[in-house]
Amino acid sequence: MNCLTKTLAALFPAIAMLPLSGCASRLDYTLNPPVSNDWVTVTVKLPQETEALPLDVLYRSETCRKEVYDNTSESHMATVRGVNPQLVSLSQTDSSGYREAKIALNGGGKCGWKLSGIRLGIQLSKTSALANGKNIISTSYVFDFDDEGYRNAFGYGNPKNVVGNLRFETDFFPLIQSHRDGEMVITLFGGDIRDEKWKRYYRVSSISKIVIEPSIHMSKVVRVVPPNSLPGDLIATYPDGSTGILPYIYPDYEKLLSMK
Amino acid sequence: MEIVGDNTCVTSVVPKSKTVLCRGKPRKYWMELQFVDENNVPVSGLNVSLEYHPLATAAEVAASKRFGKDGYDPTPPPNPPVGVTDSQGLVRFDNLYWIGVNVKADGQQLADEMEQRPLGVRRNPNSQPESKNRSRPATRDLTWQSDVQKKADAAGQRHHYVTIGQLCDRLPVIDNCKENEPPRFHFPSGDVMKGTPIAREGLDQRHVIEVCPFRAWSLVLQDTKDYSLANGYNLGVMADMAYAKGGDTVIKQFFFEQCLDLSRTPEYIDFPSFSQALVVDVPFSQRYTAAEFLDSSQLREGAANRPLLDSTQLFYVENAEKVVVSWRGTQEAPDWFVDLSFSPQRCPPELSEAGHIHGGFLDAYRLAKERFGDKFSDIKGILDKGKKLYICGHSLGGALGLIYAAEMKAFEPLLYTYGMPRTFTADAVGRLYQVTHYRHVNDSDTITSVPFDANLDNWLYGKFGPLGATLGFFWTLTTELPAQMGGLYIGEHYWHHGKPVVFFRTTQTGSFEECRVMMNPNTCRRLKYSQQYKVKLFLVPSMAETESEEAKEAQEAFISEFPMADIQKIFPRNTNPAFDHASNPARHSMVKEYLPFLNNQLLEIADPERKLSRKTYRADFRQQMDTFGDSSPPEELKRNRMFLALQDMVGNSLIITRKYPGGENALIRFKSVAEEEVELSN
Numbered sequence: 019m020n021c022l023t024k025t026l027a028a029l030f031p032a033i034a035m036l037p038l039s040g041c042a043s044r045l046d047y048t049l050n051p052p053v054s055n056d057w058v059t060v061t062v063k064l065p066q067e068t069e070a071l072p073l074d075v076l077y078r079s080e081t082c083r084k085e086v087y088d089n090t091s092e093s094h095m096a097t098v099r100g101v102n103p104q105l106v107s108l109s110q111t112d113s114s115g116y117r118e119a120k121i122a123l124n125g126g127g128k129c130g131w132k133l134s135g136i137r138l139g140i141q142l143s144k145t146s147a148l149a150n151g152k153n154i155i156s157t158s159y160v161f162d163f164d165d166e167g168y169r170n171a172f173g174y175g176n177p178k179n180v181v182g183n184l185r186f187e188t189d190f191f192p193l194i195q196s197h198r199d200g201e202m203v204i205t206l207f208g209g210d211i212r213d214e215k216w217k218r219y220y221r222v223s224s225i226s227k228i229v230i231e232p233s234i235h236m237s238k239v240v241r242v243v244p245p246n247s248l249p250g251d252l253i254a255t256y257p258d259g260s261t262g263i264l265p266y267i268y269p270d271y272e273k274l275l276s277m278k
Numbered sequence: 279m280e281i282v283g284d285n286t287c288v289t290s291v292v293p294k295s296k297t298v299l300c301r302g303k304p305r306k307y308w309m310e311l312q313f314v315d316e317n318n319v320p321v322s323g324l325n326v327s328l329e330y331h332p333l334a335t336a337a338e339v340a341a342s343k344r345f346g347k348d349g350y351d352p353t354p355p356p357n358p359p360v361g362v363t364d365s366q367g368l369v370r371f372d373n374l375y376w377i378g379v380n381v382k383a384d385g386q387q388l389a390d391e392m393e394q395r396p397l398g399v400r401r402n403p404n405s406q407p408e409s410k411n412r413s414r415p416a417t418r419d420l421t422w423q424s425d426v427q428k429k430a431d432a433a434g435q436r437h438h439y440v441t442i443g444q445l446c447d448r449l450p451v452i453d454n455c456k457e458n459e460p461p462r463f464h465f466p467s468g469d470v471m472k473g474t475p476i477a478r479e480g481l482d483q484r485h486v487i488e489v490c491p492f493r494a495w496s497l498v499l500q501d502t503k504d505y506s507l508a509n510g511y512n513l514g515v516m517a518d519m520a521y522a523k524g525g526d527t528v529i530k531q532f533f534f535e536q537c538l539d540l541s542r543t544p545e546y547i548d549f550p551s552f553s554q555a556l557v558v559d560v561p562f563s564q565r566y567t568a569a570e571f572l573d574s575s576q577l578r579e580g581a582a583n584r585p586l587l588d589s590t591q592l593f594y595v596e597n598a599e600k601v602v603v604s605w606r607g608t609q610e611a612p613d614w615f616v617d618l619s620f621s622p623q624r625c626p627p628e629l630s631e632a633g634h635i636h637g638g639f640l641d642a643y644r645l646a647k648e649r650f651g652d653k654f655s656d657i658k659g660i661l662d663k664g665k666k667l668y669i670c671g672h673s674l675g676g677a678l679g680l681i682y683a684a685e686m687k688a689f690e691p692l693l694y695t696y697g698m699p700r701t702f703t704a705d706a707v708g709r710l711y712q713v714t715h716y717r718h719v720n721d722s723d724t725i726t727s728v729p730f731d732a733n734l735d736n737w738l739y740g741k742f743g744p745l746g747a748t749l750g751f752f753w754t755l756t757t758e759l760p761a762q763m764g765g766l767y768i769g770e771h772y773w774h775h776g777k778p779v780v781f782f783r784t785t786q787t788g789s790f791e792e793c794r795v796m797m798n799p800n801t802c803r804r805l806k807y808s809q810q811y812k813v814k815l816f817l818v819p820s821m822a823e824t825e826s827e828e829a830k831e832a833q834e835a836f837i838s839e840f841p842m843a844d845i846q847k848i849f850p851r852n853t854n855p856a857f858d859h860a861s862n863p864a865r866h867s868m869v870k871e872y873l874p875f876l877n878n879q880l881l882e883i884a885d886p887e888r889k890l891s892r893k894t895y896r897a898d899f900r901q902q903m904d905t906f907g908d909s910s911p912p913e914e915l916k917r918n919r920m921f922l923a924l925q926d927m928v929g930n931s932l933i934i935t936r937k938y939p940g941g942e943n944a945l946i947r948f949k950s951v952a953e954e955e956v957e958l959s960n
Contacts, residue, residue, distance in 0.1 A: 074649075076576050086523055096523065103578040135576075155651040170525040170573040171650070197658045199688030205652065212568075242659075249664030267659035 046082065046129055047102050051122035056226065060138060061118040062108060063231045067146040068206070070108055071139035071156055073119055076168065077102040082129035099166075102131050123163065135168040136161045138230060140190075142204055148192055148239065152202040159186065159230060160219045167221065174211050177221040184225065188218070188232040191257075191274050195242045206234060209271040216271060235278050240269045306373040307481035311381060312435075313367040315491055316398030318426050320367025321391060325384040327361075327447065329473065330354035330377045374481055380473030381487070385446030388489070392442055393561040395491040397540060398425065399943050402439055405490060406541035407462045417541065430486040436476075441466065441490045444474050453563035463539045464492060464562070494565035495537040495544055495557040496597055498944050500934055501666050501692065503714050505779065505818045507883065507931040508556055508941075510716065511876045513602070513670035513694040515546055515553045518868045520593055520606035520675055522548075526571035529593050533566040543947050551869040553877065554951045558940035564598035570653060574646045590646040590678060594657060600666045601657055603682065607673030607698075622772075625706050629684040633706025636699075636772070639677045647685075658686075667691040672868040673725055677701040680715065680775055687712040693776065696872045697723045697865075700772035707773040707852060715776025720872050721783045721814070722857040723865040726774075773852040777820040780849070781875050783958075784921055785812045785858045786902060788909045809906060812858075813899040814892075814957055815925045816879045819849045822924070832927055840920045848917055874955035883929045885949035892957065896925070 062070050083097035102125070108117035125131030139156035142149045160172045161184075167173065193207035209216025238257040242264065245251055251263040254270070257277050262270060282299040309328075313321040334342070334352040342350035354377055361369035402424055403417040423431075430437040442450075443465030452460070460469055476485060497516075498508045522528035536544035537557075544555045575589030591606035622634035629635065647654055661667055667689050671679035676698025683693045684706075693715040702710070719726045786809045793802035822836050822845060849855050865871055878892055900922065907915050935941045 074577060098523065101576055103576055105578050153651075155655050157652065168576065170571045171576045174570060174653075195655070195659060197655075198662045199658075199686075201658070203655050205655070244662035245664070252659065252662060267656060267663070 046127060048127045049077065049102075049104070049122070049131055050126040051124055052126050055126075056123040057120045058123060058133070058136070058225055059118055059120050059227050060108075060136065061116050061227070061229045061231075062138065062140075063114075063116050064140060065234050065236070067143055067148075067236060068140060068234055069143040070117065071141065073106040073108065073121070074135075074137040074139070074168075074172070075104040075106050075121055075133070076135040076171075077104065077125045077131035078134040078164070078166065079129040079131050100129060101134075102129070133163045134166060135163060135172075136228075137168055137172045140206060140230075140232070142192065142206065148194075148236070149204050152194065152204040155203050155205040157190070157206045157208060158218065159228075161225075161228065162219075162221045163223075165221070173219045175217070175219070177219045178214065178217055179221050179223075181222075181224050183227040183229075184220070184222070185227075185229040186218075186232060188230075189275060189278055190232050190234045191278075192234075192236060192239045193242065193269065194239060196244065198244045206232075207240065207269065207271070207274070208232070210266065210268040212266075233278075238274065238277055240274060242267075242269060304375070307376060307478075308370065308372045309374060309379075309476070309481050310368060310370045310484040311361075311363075312484060312486050313363050313369075313383075314426060314486060314488055315392070315395040316424065316426065316488060317396065318429065319395065320363070320365065321388075321395075321489060322363050322365050322367055323387075324363040324367075324369075324391070325360055325387060326363060326369050327382050328358050328371055328374075328379040329382065330357060330375065330379055331475070333377065376478050376481065378475060378477045378480075380475050381445065382447040382471070382473035383445045385442075385448040385471070386450045388442050388445055389450035389452075389492050389562075392489055392492040393563060395493075396940060397491055397493055397559040397943075399946055400424065401540065401542050401947070402490070403541055405439065405441065405463070406539060407466055424488060426486060426488040436480055436483055436485045437488065438474055438476075438485060439488045439490070440474050442492050443467065444472070445487075445489065446471050447473070461538045461562075462535075463541070464490070490540060491559070492562045493540060493559040494562050495540070495555070496560040496564065496566070496599075497602070498556045498558055498935060498938060498941065499600055499602070499666075499668050499692075500938060502934055504934070505716055505777070505820055505931050506934060507876075507880055507928065508935040508938075508944075509668070509692065509694055510718065510779065510931075511880045512556050513604075513668060514672075514696060514718075514868070514873055514876045515555060516602055516604040517607075517670040517672040517675060517694075517696055518548055518551070518553070518873055519546055520591060520604040520671065521868070525573060525591075526569070526593070529569045529571055529595065533569040533595050537566055543951060545951070548869050548873075551873045551877070551955060552953070553873060554948055556880070556944050556948050558938065558944045560598070566595050566597045568594070568596040570594055572646060572650050572653060574642075574649065577645065577649050590642045592646065592675075592678070594653075596657075596660055596665070598665075600668055601660055602668045602670070603657065603679070605669075605671035605675035605678040605682070607671055607675030607678075622703060625702070629681060630702070630706040630709045632709060634703040635681070635706060636677065636701050639674065639681060639701055642674075643678050643681045658689075661686075661689045669693045670695065671698070672696040672872065673698060673866065676717070680710075680713075683713045683715065684710050690714070694718070695776070696720075696868060697725050699725050700774055702773065702775060704771055704773045704852070707775045710775055713775070716779050716818075716820075717774060717776040718779045718781070718872060718876075719854055720781045720865045720875070722859045722861045723871075724861045724863045725866045726854055774854070775852070777818075778849060778854070780817045780819070780855060781814055781872075782817050782855070782857070782921060783812055783814045783859055784899070784918055785809065786899070786906070786910055786918060787914055788906050789911075790909065809902055809910075811895065811898045811902045813895050814875065815896075815921050816875070816928050817921060817924045818928060818931065819845060819924065821927045821930060832930055836923055836927060839923065840916075844916070844920065848920070870956075871958075875957050877952060877955050878957060879928060880932075881949060881952050881954060883932050884945040884952075888949070888954075890954050892954070896922075 064070055079100040082100040084100045086096050086098055106119050108119050111117050121136060123133045138159045141154050141156040158172050160168050162168060162177050188208045190206040190208045193205050195203050211217050241255045242252050252267055253261055253263055255261050256273060282301055311326060313324055332352040333354055334350055339350055339352050355375055358371050358374060361371060363369045403419045403422055406416040409416040424439060427437040441464045448471060449460055449469055497512045499512055500506045500509055519529060532544060532546060543557050546553045571593040573591045592603060594601060594603045623637040623640055625633050625635050667686060669679045669683050669691050676695030679693055679695055680701050683691045687710060690712050693713055696718045697720055787806050788809045789804050789806045791802050792805055795801040822833055882890055903918060
């Protein structure tokens with residue numbers, strides 16, 4: 019009896035709220051870019067044993083706003099720009115090994131979706147021998163088209179401001195990291211992303227072309243292991259067999275570049 | 279210096295020049311500079327240099343050029359030789375000209391030394407950098423005086439309060455500094471190293487230069503398996519901050535601006551709660567260096583096979599000793615807790631080798647985990663170095679926090695949750711013993727009792743009640759326990775994980791006899807009612823089993839009065855106690871219920887002298903128990919006595935905080951800015 023009362027008492031607010039759910043107005047997520055539009059073309063060429071993930075593309079809308087809960091008024095009075103995340107696949111590889119995707123800056127539709135961010139993830143393919151038995155983690159190029167962009171998602175720190183088209187020929191090295199809990203991860207390492215110099219996070223403007231054609235030095239593997247005693251520093255073994263302790267958690271990229 | 283000739287001047291319509299000769303040497307001046315930190319401890323061995331001001335400003339030189347041919351040469355005489363401060367922090371300069379100077383010190387030496395000096399207790403409001411935000415101007419209080427200043431004034435010395443940027447002759451190397459600009463508080467004029475100006479009127483005097491240590495604020499978080507109220511409070515503030523609509527702008531403001539601004543302690547305002555962070559000062563190189571906000575609502579799930587219950591938001595921050603990961607939940611009364619489409623799913627092996635997990639929570643977790651894989655891997659890399667992991671979350675955020683803690687169990691994380699729903703089934707809960715988890719439950723908060731645990735309350739008792747005593751209070755789960763109890767588990771029911779911290783709104787029942795016919799017992803019946811005074815108590819049942827030496831005495835006294843079996847009956851393991859009030863979703867609010875109560879409890883212990891209404895309520899309740907105890911059910915009376923005893927023990931959870939370096943000062947600063955907040959929202 020006691021239990022039943024409690025259950026009912028617990029359920030009551032839920033029952034009372036049931037009619038309220040499902041009434042929230044649905045946003046119209048359809049994209050309908052106008053014909054005369056500005057586009058940005060993302061072109062990617064990757065070597066064997068690596069793959070590009072479908073592009074993360076984010077649109078935002080001033081008109082279709084998202085209601086957010088506001089503590090002060092205990093209501094959904096406050097609103098933020100509506101978000102419309104998309105996944106865009108790259109085209110099939112052409113004869114010269116390029117894949118591309120065209121992204122509309124103006125997404126159109128009833129909501130007037132505007133491009134806010136693009137992220138390209140690249141990683142070792144699952145079939146690659148190096149990746150065997152390890153968790154594959156992707157490495158990102160992130161482009162913000164407004165001041166919000168992917169700031170709260172793929173971006174790290176503050177983006178670098180750039181004007182005009184971009185072309186990347188980043189040097190990547192496979193990085194195998196053993197964690198203290200036994201997990202092994204493999205990722206493509208292209209420098210300490212906190213460093214202005216190696217950061218791959220951009221706030222772009224006047225842009226119509228992004229070309230990403232990285233060099234991936236598959237045979238130059240760097241390995242990172244946790245310290246023997248805690249607290250301690252991570253230890254890296256570089257492709258030439260030399261070792262070094264890491265000031266943070268990333269290997270010495272300049273040293274790797276000298277070995278490519 | 280002697281002046282030869284008549285040097286008086288008469289202005290006339292026909293000015294004529296007049297030559298006046300000076301003979302002998304000009305009078306020379308001296309100046310003494312004493313360098314001390316905020317605790318008036320001298321800064322010795324410091325290389326100090328003086329630079330004369332130019333003899334005229336550029337405008338004056340330009341004006342003089344209009345009259346004379348060559349103009350006036352503003353170049354001052356050569357600077358005096360560099361001095362070194364003695365054991366008193368004192369350096370004396372003699373033979374100075376009657377010219378103002380800029381005082382500078384060796385930048386690197388100064389930064390290295392001042393990093394090691396602790397802050398004084400009181401903060402100088404006038405040191406706050408000019409605000410860029412017009413709606414929040416910088417604080418100024420011109421009547422404010424530091425202790426060092428009062429002493430200097432009394433001794434008739436001139437006082438200057440400066441940050442290292444106002445003394446450095448060059449920018450020191452700052453560890454882990456990837457920013458383009460030096461930190462604003464310590465370097466108010468950016469990378470221009472101007473030094474501290476002293477006008478020529480200040481010559482022939484001693485100046486006390488109080489240097490603000492090169493420090494930063496760090497949240498008090500303690501690596502202890504015992505309950506720490508400091509952790510409970512600070513992680514509560516962090517759990518609330520995960521709701522910030524501004525996302526990274528809010529957390530970056532808090533950790534990169536407020537935590538570097540030593541003119542006051544950081545605060546987080548989320549109306550109606552005004553949370554003053556409990557912080558200690560640490561060397562600047564140990565400041566927060568990463569603060570990232572991650573929001574999965576900006577992602578589209580690749581294979582949307584199931585409808586997503588919710589998007590996931592979290593943020594993480596890192597400093598020299600720790601990483602805090604805080605998960606956002608839902609402040610609203612959610613609709614997911616009755617949604618049957620989220621059936622239990624088998625736990626993935628990285629979380630637990632057996633048992634089931636709430637399917638909806640798992641999906642929400644995985645989306646963030648997979649797509650932000652690089653950041654989660656970085657966090658693991660940071661932890662590999664031996665930094666401590668703290669996890670927190672409110673509501674659904676608590677559930678996500680527990681899932682994350684399950685995945686990170688090898689790093690022995692400390693998890694503090696607030697109003698979390700049940701997440702795992704019994705089999706899984708038993709395998710998460712490495713996670714130190716304190717689960718805050720605000721009275722009859724509905725969310726903490728979903729999904730329903732069937733008949734668990736009663737079932738648990740019949741099955742495990744007597745076993746509890748042999749396995750120790752609260753049946754602390756150890757490695758062998760699940761094996762011993764294997765057969766007794768029921769696999770499919772949701773269990774709570776962690777040790778409860780219960781904010782219990784306690785009532786006392788009274789009863790009286792009502793007789794239809796006077797003096798005739800056959801016509802009488804007993805009527806029950808709830809007595810007038812109710813009181814909300816802060817109960818940490820696990821404090822009765824603490825292992826800390828300091829709290830041992832209080833604990834033994836407690837146990838001798840209230841046997842284990844009694845405590846276990848009231849706080850059954852892995853579920854909530856029976857409350858005096860009906861389930862109520864209004865009890866779920868982080869800002870209106872959980873945070874104010876934590877704030878008030880911390881304030882009460884930090885400032886025992888202060889008058890607080892919560893103390894009055896408690897005194898009234900005690901009085902009521904004494905007066906009407908006879909008409910209450912004896913079981914309830916005993917329970918309420920135990921509750922009050924537990925409430926009295928909460929203070930012990932700050933013993934460790936007071937021992938923490940700078941902990942005592944943290945509490946003093948907290949009580950000087952914190953206020954009692956309203957505990958019961960409605």
